[in-house]
Amino acid sequence: METTPIVSMRGITKRFGGVTALEAVDLDAYSGEVLAIVGDNGAGKSTLIKILTGVYQPTGGNIELDGEPLVMNSHSDAIEKGIDAVYQTLALADHLDPAANMFLGSELTTSLLGFSMLDNARMRLETERVLKERLGVTLKSLDVPTESLSGGQRQAVAIARAVYHADLRVLVMDEPTAALGPQETARTLSLIETLKEQDLAIILISHSLDDVFAVSDRIQVMRRGRRVGSVMTPDTTREEVLGMIVGGTKAA
Ligand SMILES: Nc1ncnc2c1ncn2[C@@H]1O[C@H](COP(=O)(O)OP(=O)(O)OP(=O)(O)O)[C@@H](O)[C@H]1O
Ligand SMILES: [Mg+2]
CATH class of the missing domain: 3.40.50.300 (P-loop containing nucleotide triphosphate hydrolases)
Known part of the structure; x- marks a missing residue:
């Protein structure tokens, strides 16, 4: 210490x-x-x-x-x-999947033929990676609304969102x-x-x-x-x- x-x-x-x-x-x-x-x-x-x-x-x-x-x-x-906090209420958008929650308000985008669009594949990979590498958590499926996860898994998503800021x-x-x-x-x-x-x-x-x-x-x-x-x-x-x-x- x-x-x-x-x-x-x-x-x-x-x-x-x-x-x-x-x-x-x-x-x-x-x-x-x-x-x-x-x-x-x-x-x-x-x-x-x-x-x-x-x-x-x-x-x-x-x-x-x-x-x-x-x-x-x-x-x-x-x-x-x-400096960030995770509250008991978690402030997750329950109807969205974990990746959408991870990147809520700071979505990753890609450009295709000059158009900017959401990079869903990369957001999903990043979510999987942060959960695994930083928290040691693997979800069975990332293709589910966050409300279907267990309380502990939902919390992992909320924490992953906070630690995703590399300088947390x-x-x-x-x-x-x-x-x-x-x-x-x-x-x-x-x-x-x-x-x-x-x-x-x-x-x-x-x-x-x-x-x-x-x-x-x-x-x-x-x-x-x-x-x-x-x-x-x-x-x-x-x-x-x-x-x-x-x-x-x-x-x-
Ligand atoms: N926004 C507010 N407006 C007026 N009073 C407030 C406000 N927020 C907290 N208080 C008061 O400040 C004091 C401390 O509240 P606080 O929520 O920090 O306690 P706590 O230790 O977190 O309690 P708990 O264990 O119940 O969560 C309480 O008397 C509370 O009523
Ligand atoms: Mg309190």
């Missing part, structure tokens, strides 16, 4: 009108590390990673990429910098196993290991301490908009993490 983070968030605050969703939160993401973010509902996990992925702009604080200030105005700014460096996964059965959960966790070996920084938001303890290297605990802990996974226990999630003091 490298010692310099790819991205650092410092003192991030986010207010929605009168609601303070985040208060002075720090986060560091390292190449080849799986960072789990845990915390109760409403703790600020999703808001924090939406700021990291350019979806929201912070009310205060700053972000650095490779030690340089990073200001993002949109999600596409983040993608351009190699930070991948955020918000509750990737929430809708999956045990077998598909195991596949998703091994997929996370595969991406980690490719030196990506993985940020895993999860309510499942089983998943968190299975794949993470470090755990950042959020409570009521604050970071209340950041511990190396091998050095902690479920009890300790649960204690940080609910807090040592009585709820106000």
